[in-house]
Amino acid sequence: MTLAIEIEDYSWQYLNTPKPALNHINLQVEEGTFLGVIGPNGSGKTSLAYSIDGLIPGQYNGIKHGQVKVFGKEVEAYDRGQLQRIVGVVFSDPEAQFTAMTVEDELVFGMENLGMSIPEIRERLEWVTELTGVGHLLLKPPYEISGGQKQRVALAAVLAMTPQVLILDEPTSMLDPVSRRRVFDVLARLKSEQRNTIIVIEHSLENLVPLASRMLMLSDGELTLEGETREFFQNMDLLVAQGIHPPGAMRFYYELKKSGQYPGSLPITLPEASQELKGLVARTRQP
Amino acid sequence: MTDNQSFIQVKNLFFTYPDGTKALEEINLSVTVGEFIALIGQNGSGKTTLSKCLNGLYKPTSGNVIVDGLNSRTTPIVQMVRRVGYVFQNPDHQLFNNNCWDEIAYGPRNIQLSEEEVKIRVEEATQVVGLPQIYFEEHPFFLSKGLRQRVAIASILALRPQVIIVDEPTTGQDARQSFEIMDFLKDLNEQHGHTIMIITHDMPIVAQYARRVIAMGQGKILADGPTGEVFAHPEVLERTFLEPPQITQLAQGAMELGFQPGTLTVEEMLRQFEALH
Amino acid sequence: MNKTLLGYVPTRSPIYAIHPFVKLFFMLIVSLFPMFVAAPEWNMALMLAILLLMWISRVDVRTLRIYVPVAISMGSIIVISYIIMGGNHPEFQLITRFLGIKIYWERIRDAVVVYFRILPMIFTMVFFLTTSRERDLIVAMRSVRVPFVVTYVFAMALRSAGMVIEDFQIVRQAEQARGFDTTGKSLGYRIRKYVMYMIPLFALSLRRAEEFTNALVARGYAFTGEASRVKRADYVLTHYSFKYYDAIFTALIGLTFIVLLILRYGFGYFSIERSWLLNWLKDVLT
Numbered sequence: 077m078t079l080a081i082e083i084e085d086y087s088w089q090y091l092n093t094p095k096p097a098l099n100h101i102n103l104q105v106e107e108g109t110f111l112g113v114i115g116p117n118g119s120g121k122t123s124l125a126y127s128i129d130g131l132i133p134g135q136y137n138g139i140k141h142g143q144v145k146v147f148g149k150e151v152e153a154y155d156r157g158q159l160q161r162i163v164g165v166v167f168s169d170p171e172a173q174f175t176a177m178t179v180e181d182e183l184v185f186g187m188e189n190l191g192m193s194i195p196e197i198r199e200r201l202e203w204v205t206e207l208t209g210v211g212h213l214l215l216k217p218p219y220e221i222s223g224g225q226k227q228r229v230a231l232a233a234v235l236a237m238t239p240q241v242l243i244l245d246e247p248t249s250m251l252d253p254v255s256r257r258r259v260f261d262v263l264a265r266l267k268s269e270q271r272n273t274i275i276v277i278e279h280s281l282e283n284l285v286p287l288a289s290r291m292l293m294l295s296d297g298e299l300t301l302e303g304e305t306r307e308f309f310q311n312m313d314l315l316v317a318q319g320i321h322p323p324g325a326m327r328f329y330y331e332l333k334k335s336g337q338y339p340g341s342l343p344i345t346l347p348e349a350s351q352e353l354k355g356l357v358a359r360t361r362q363p
Numbered sequence: 364m365t366d367n368q369s370f371i372q373v374k375n376l377f378f379t380y381p382d383g384t385k386a387l388e389e390i391n392l393s394v395t396v397g398e399f400i401a402l403i404g405q406n407g408s409g410k411t412t413l414s415k416c417l418n419g420l421y422k423p424t425s426g427n428v429i430v431d432g433l434n435s436r437t438t439p440i441v442q443m444v445r446r447v448g449y450v451f452q453n454p455d456h457q458l459f460n461n462n463c464w465d466e467i468a469y470g471p472r473n474i475q476l477s478e479e480e481v482k483i484r485v486e487e488a489t490q491v492v493g494l495p496q497i498y499f500e501e502h503p504f505f506l507s508k509g510l511r512q513r514v515a516i517a518s519i520l521a522l523r524p525q526v527i528i529v530d531e532p533t534t535g536q537d538a539r540q541s542f543e544i545m546d547f548l549k550d551l552n553e554q555h556g557h558t559i560m561i562i563t564h565d566m567p568i569v570a571q572y573a574r575r576v577i578a579m580g581q582g583k584i585l586a587d588g589p590t591g592e593v594f595a596h597p598e599v600l601e602r603t604f605l606e607p608p609q610i611t612q613l614a615q616g617a618m619e620l621g622f623q624p625g626t627l628t629v630e631e632m633l634r635q636f637e638a639l640h
Numbered sequence: 641m642n643k644t645l646l647g648y649v650p651t652r653s654p655i656y657a658i659h660p661f662v663k664l665f666f667m668l669i670v671s672l673f674p675m676f677v678a679a680p681e682w683n684m685a686l687m688l689a690i691l692l693l694m695w696i697s698r699v700d701v702r703t704l705r706i707y708v709p710v711a712i713s714m715g716s717i718i719v720i721s722y723i724i725m726g727g728n729h730p731e732f733q734l735i736t737r738f739l740g741i742k743i744y745w746e747r748i749r750d751a752v753v754v755y756f757r758i759l760p761m762i763f764t765m766v767f768f769l770t771t772s773r774e775r776d777l778i779v780a781m782r783s784v785r786v787p788f789v790v791t792y793v794f795a796m797a798l799r800s801a802g803m804v805i806e807d808f809q810i811v812r813q814a815e816q817a818r819g820f821d822t823t824g825k826s827l828g829y830r831i832r833k834y835v836m837y838m839i840p841l842f843a844l845s846l847r848r849a850e851e852f853t854n855a856l857v858a859r860g861y862a863f864t865g866e867a868s869r870v871k872r873a874d875y876v877l878t879h880y881s882f883k884y885y886d887a888i889f890t891a892l893i894g895l896t897f898i899v900l901l902i903l904r905y906g907f908g909y910f911s912i913e914r915s916w917l918l919n920w921l922k923d924v925l926t
Binding site: 085115116117118167222223246249250251252253254255279282314319321323324325327328332334337346349350353354359360361 | 375405406407484503507508509533534536537538539540564566567575604606607608610612613616617620621629630632633636639
């Protein structure tokens, strides 16, 4: 399997800050993985995302040690504009990343930047509007659509550039639960239909966990835990100690496990938790 | 609940924006001192508009909002805001000064208090929010979001309003920060007697901290009652396009096993589980 | 209804069939007409013609009501300043004296001429702005190959204006929520305090600028280097095609301008001396 991302002993310190934002990070992400990244605010998640896209060190001043490679090539070795064809980023503020006057212009902006031709653009436009469900919004300006719709447009705009790696930095933190769900639905569809490598930084674990095949936790600039999702969440003590607040259902089982009333592995989604509950209650009722 | 016990009385409130958009329809509610209320609803449901009617920023198109006996139509805003404080969602919208001390002093100075009184109020507010003295001379722009939010709350506290409305206290915060701010609001409510109203769509937070929930949709109040009761009826919540927190959903999916549909926290769930033995 | 830069146009309107370039061309050329026309009756006729065009485009002409007070106050200011500060010339005809000020015919005549020159120019611009959406402006510029950077900066400026206005309103509410009250205070006080608005607006803009730049970079926009010289497909232009009638209108506008210039400089039309309105006014006043 190809390695989409290889990070080797990578450290990054912004100028005029007392300590590094990222410290000796080692990470390998295979192509096609859906990786969830969690951690407290200030732990370096955004810096990590920006490092993979070349925004660091491209747009920010600081000291870099180690290597960040995307598909085998160091991030700084890519020509200007080349890396952005391969890595797409969706940011957390829907307002600030709307770069055009109408939704259609927004979707087409990235494609035009890459020098795609009109027929190519037309084809991609159709695909991407269908996937994200923004077809009815095409002629609307940014101030006429909601935050959730803007985020789906942002996602569509990035996807239109057919990146092989898609990074979403807290895409739903400013959205209400319904809009949040719709964004994750698009991600779910993307996961099943395409081979993109998807990295999602999120606080809302409820929606993230069912989709992520691997998880990663950052604390204070260091990678403290990484692994396949189910195994990852069996380390609940460590996660809680680092300030992660798991979804309600998972926490319920964790508490039971701590008091010795639940021996199995923690369910990681609501349907699993519901299923387990029936069995669990039945077992405790047995004489 | 009789009229003279309510701090805020809203009667038949309608609000339409100047461009014709109907934002609020037939709102009736009353708030007594010491409540902890969550105002929930989808974006565009009218939550922010309603809060701004409560502190006089918006005047009703028809109907009345009466705060501490004062009618918002006839009372100057500067009188209203001394009773109902509003903390905006984005602290950047409300930080006007070059250092935190002046920022917190801004409100009391606006209402013409003496410099000694201003000093007392600022010290009180910084103590309540836990703002360390080293930040007093700092420019708010350079502080972390959590600290900026605290400065914003302190600057409202300095006006000593009875009611404090906080717009999206936990949006964009991580778990620890969210709990910190909510515990702090809880403290303001339980230790200092303030009435707290939070505008949010963070359902687990609502479940854990709010004792009363007002759910809005399309400019109307769709549900108004104790948190457990409102969450126990998911079909009502559905009309607001919101879902109860995951733990509540877990309980609701296991009602035939004996779990209560109004379960709000993991602790409640655990207690019920124990009781099943 | 579709929102245009200065108002609304109904969803069905003949104005949409016109290529945006023609609209821009119309505004640029026709707003030059009054510069060559001194006779007020011709400028008034131009205003009526534009009003007619607005009506044909189904613009709600009631929205023009808001400009009436502006027009009146502007006219008053022009007349008064010309009368008071116009100076005099020995050949001027004195009409009357008012409060010790001598009122000359020539001053009034000049004021009338200037006023009816300015009005149609503004009118043309208002016509353009009430029938064009933001996108039309951009399309008009791109179709004549204005460099992408220029049109883009222009578009973003339009957008930022909207965002700043929104922010401004929220900041104002935030100030009120902290007891800020300007009722009964002096103008100087208000001006000093309004400077305070700048601080949060600055803070917000700075934060947005950073995020916006990141978004641009992430969308593959290259500011320099080879990637910035890529040929842009200009997809938006595919929605607009220059039809035969667009060409006809453009030619008509250009021709009208040339005819106007010929009549003006070749035959002395549109001058003050030959203006029957001015002559009539002169007879009435003297």
